[in-house]
Amino acid sequence: MGKGGKQMSTYSFEEVSKHDKQDDRWIIINHEVYNITNWARRHPGGSKVIGHYAGQDATDAFRAFHNNLDQVQKYLLPIHIGSVQKGEVNVNYSLEKDFRDLRQTAEKMDLFKPSYLFFFVHLAHILAMEVMAYFTLYYFGTGWIPFLVSVCLYATVQGASPSWWNHMHYQHHAKPNVMGKDPDVRVDQLFVVGERMPVEVAKSNKSSMPYNQQHKYFFLIGPPLLFPVYFQFMLFRHIFTRRLWKDFIVVMAFYVKFFYLYTNILGLGWTLVYYEIMRVLESHWFTWVSQSNHIPMDIDRDTAEPWIKLQLKATCDIEQSFFNDWFTGHLNFQIEHHLFPTMPRHNLYKIQPLVKSLCKKHGISYQMKTLSQSFIDIVKSLKHSGELWEATLHAHHIS
Template structure:
């Protein structure tokens, strides 16, 4: 029974899996079923990230993306449609899901998710220092070849280091206050690197939501130059693509 005597509707995973298309999207979080059909467009992390789990169990992704899960759950009440039948909850988890959740629990108990503010302060500080030195070098020593190359070396290091630093702030995984993470992410990605933080979030969140899944993870878009896995060869055979994938054994080494 639900609150106020209201009966909570039960669904099997097979029934839920049918709600996986445009205009009809359901997901599972901790054994509860939510209709995200309209909510997906309002999702702060982007509609694609949450829609990739339509018809599926999104518990692990939900846990990974939301630091304060209890604050988020209050928004889920409005889209709650029922629960997964108990037998499905107990029997449908794969070995890899059990292993992953046990690994996460172990990491949490070891405080591996607890950030070092000193580390991030020093990291950001040395990046800003090198960026200043890159400009100061040209200002004091002119634009000759040697000062120019020194400046390029400094600024190239800034760009490379910032790429890694902004990653953690983009994941909102440094501070408990996400507004601070957002601010520093916009500063490092938007100002220092000159790229779009929103674009990075849109693409990178999909990567972590569905890592290495063709057509969902943007990081594995190989544009048909490489035919890998079980799904892509079948698609290529059906579409009769003109891409030179039949020569991939000769150019594959270039990607190494």
């Protein structure tokens, strides 16, 4: 009997797994079963991020995104419908217990507490580069050298909707490299990635690109156009379709400030050129850094892997150094960032040895690369996936 006299039922894992449809979604958190069918639409983190775990045990994913469990408990009570049957066999029990113990250790080490000094210095560093970008043109003039120096400095500044970014990023963290769920691998209109996507696309007869050449045209349409074209379109589409007027004001404040300052120096035409070059540079940085940790890793359909296995299959780390930490924004610790997405980035290196030890104990592969090798592996993986698509397409046509 539950609180308020409501009769509670017990369910097997198999029974819960059947409730994974759009209009019928259950999840498991700490052996308790919740019906999220209607609640998902009101979920503060978005309906998709919680819906991606429909029919599955979401315990570790739930814990990863919610630091304050008492705050979210009030939302769980009304949708609680029962418990998992006692005696249900969990083959991943030992791994999951060790990971949850690791999280408790991180909490005791205060690794989830941010350093305000770190983020103040980080913000000051970004603002300083923005000021330097403006005064480079103001003081040295608008010749090609100061123009390009200024663009490179300004490329560290972004103007985007927080809601849109969270909408995309939370889904990525919830199910990284999972086809149909992670928006970062929803790329089959232009690229095929991993081992499975090339085969499925080839057999579907819906191929839209010469994917066997994708490791070449990636340099032309991947890093250069992600921000200037795709992100710009999706940003405003998200704002207008969801009527996020506060986000619209924030984004427009960025554009008003930018064009007000730079049009006075460059004129409207060259300000537009400046903006596009800046976005292209920014896009290069983001694409190479973000995809170096993911594209060369396993990409597959959802197999309901335990949290730690899912994240380790989809992510890798880049070696630590002062330059790598700065250049990647401390996201060279991508494994730790994915396991503990709410952990401040300046603490990720502290938990790394304990994560390595846990992976070694359970025989889970922990990959770490040099920065250059991680970039090379993007191209190599695209070439491999393109060749797999071509071979499958040829075999499919023959058969």
